[in-house]
Amino acid sequence: MSDRTHVGCGCQRGASHEGAGHGGAAVHVDERRVNVMSVRLRVWRQKHAGDKGGFVEYDAGRLTPDMSFLEMLDVVNEDLQRDGDEPIAFDSDCREGICGACSLVIDGVPHGPGQGVTTCQVYMRNFSDGATITIEPWRAQAFPVVRDLIVDRSAFDRIIGAGGYNSTNTGSATDANSALISQAQAEEAFDAAACIGCGACVATCKNASAMLFVAAKVKHLNILPQGQPERRQRTVAMLKAMDDEGFGHCTNEYECEAVCPKEISVEHIAFLNREYLRAQVLSSGMRPVITEA
Amino acid sequence: MALTGLMWYGFLVGHLAGNLTLLSGDSGAAFDEYAGFLESIPQFIIPTELILLLALALHVYCAVSLSREAAAARPIGYRQLRSVGGRSVASRSMIWSGLLILVFLGVHIFTFKYGDRIDGSLFRLVQETFGHAIWAGFYLIVMVALGLHLWHALRSAFQTLGLSARPTLRRLSIAFCTIIAGGFALIPATMFLGG
Structure with a gap:
């Protein structure tokens, strides 16, 4: 399973879940995830701040257009971990576009395709099936890379x-209408x-x-x-x-x-x-x- | 950058207004008279030249130091960085169009201010120079660079001086730089074709 062309498929685990009797909903999800969409990722990997780093390619398969970009990375990471590889490190928190944690340069554009959206609000339907997607961290002297796609x-x-x-007065709160x-x-x-x-x-x-x-x-x-x-x-x-x-x-x-x-x-x-x-x-x-x- | 640039903008407006007398069709009488008038008031011209020279030096110093600062601010670049905003040929090439204009300025002053006039006429020297395709072509290319430089420069100056980034001012910048660069380009083009 170390062959990276199989990263992200997740189907074997899905099949075993189904066999273990996880119920109809699980079967439905797994059916949706069969060969709907696959992309090739070109991801910046860097072990730590002092590491030189470089791009590594991964094939991410069995995705759906409804997945968010970060969910796609979650799937890739699940499979990397299952295979004993280091997952891709990236920032995310609220995943609803209000916290400012997620920070990926996707195909040369910070936060990827779409206007007025954060990375977590980008969906796989923005990409065509079979596309190669380049993912890089924010690049600035003032934002040093901590690991992979995470910057400080x-x-x-x-x-x-x-x-x-x-400046704020301490003590009792001022009347809200005073200013x-x-x-x-x-x-x-x-x-x-x-x-x-x-x-x-x-x-x-x-x-x-x-x-x-x-x-x-x-x-x-x-x-x-x-x-x-x-x-x-x-x-x-x-x-x-x-x-x-x-x-x-x-x-x-x-x-x-x-x-x-x-x-x-x-x-x-x-x-x-x-x-x-x-x-x-x-x-x-x-x-x-x-x-x- | 903005203040020194605007000083040169002011100079260009005056320079163009005066130089359009080259196209008055009177075999250079008006232009030579204008040139003679400028030479007759050195008490005004020399300080102006010194101020412009100082502004130019400051402008170049700022440009070079800011370019170096920008390079230091991103030591490791992207494999891919796409423009989705207002980046333009003009904004990307400011340092290069600026350097070309700087070289041109030296050539231009050497050719016309210190060039040998024909029978004492600056008009004849200009006419003779622009009669050569290479000179006329060189001037036209530089005027394209000047136009691009002035386009991004003016809209930037509005923003840097805290006025606005509004589309109206951006459009005004395009109109103004077209008039200036186009006006200057008209001179070598007309003189080459006309003579």
Whole structure:
């Protein structure tokens, strides 16, 4: 069973389940999985951060178009483990497009085919039977590969730590209606706050820039009353943290907007640039903004 | 990048407006008069040239350092990376179109600013130069590169300066770069065909 052309078939186990009397539902599932679809995977495998890594090909068979892309990988991994091979390591958590954990570059596009979707929302029906699918990890100096397709995205956490917060009074909660925010303002802030921090913007940018992420995080706080006390420092500190982490700069190609699963607009980057100019030049009277605590 | 680039944009508008006198059909009288006028006000021209030179140096310095930074930000590339957004020939080739324009600038200044005028007429020198297919062709190719550079440059500048990335401004960038590059291209094309 070490022959990799059989990886992912799973039919032998299905047959034995049926024989063991697992019931009609199991038979139905197994029937659906017989030779409906198969693909060839070209997957980046890397044992650890220091490993050189390389592409390994797998034939994944007996799939169905209704499977999600991650379920397809689960099937492949089940068979790899059954054969005593190391499963393909990849990130996933909620599997409903809201957590930002899944992160695969599928055929050269972060989160694969489809607009406004995360990797877990990609289905096998997006691919033709017999297709060869290339799967790579996010590539950026600031996102080092931990193993296979998993990258360390803690650089984003450090950017948030630099300014993605606001002052809050302790003690009894303030009245919810004490800070007046117009509906339009709330909607705009929410559009920015929809960012799930997956890092697809960095992955697709030719400069591995995190501008869209930083713009979204700065904006949703900077346009609300609660975000005003740290407004200037936030903008400058988060951009500085982005540079310090080794992300590139924005050259306005807007690939980020196109792959963003939450369809965050590059208009937020224009806002970030405005905020930066305001913080550094206009409202500071050319005095530098102190970002250190 | 944006501020220094916009300074050169301003220069190009003025340069094109002045140079279109080459096409006035009066055997260069208007153009030579215009050139003579510029040479008669060195107190204005020399500082302008120095400012533009400084802006150019800053622009090139920023471009090179940002390109190096971008390469460092992704030391290991993808086997496959597909564009699904706004990446264009222009945006991909900014550093290359920029370098071509830089080389062109040297050649252009050497040829016309410091070139030997024919009977004291700059128009005759321009006419003679663009009479050669190689020179006219070279200028036309560079104008295509210039057009691409200016297209991505202007829409980027709007964004970098915090204005907007709205489609209206993107369309405005296309229109403006077509006028500038097309206008400049008209000069060698017309003079080659006309003479």
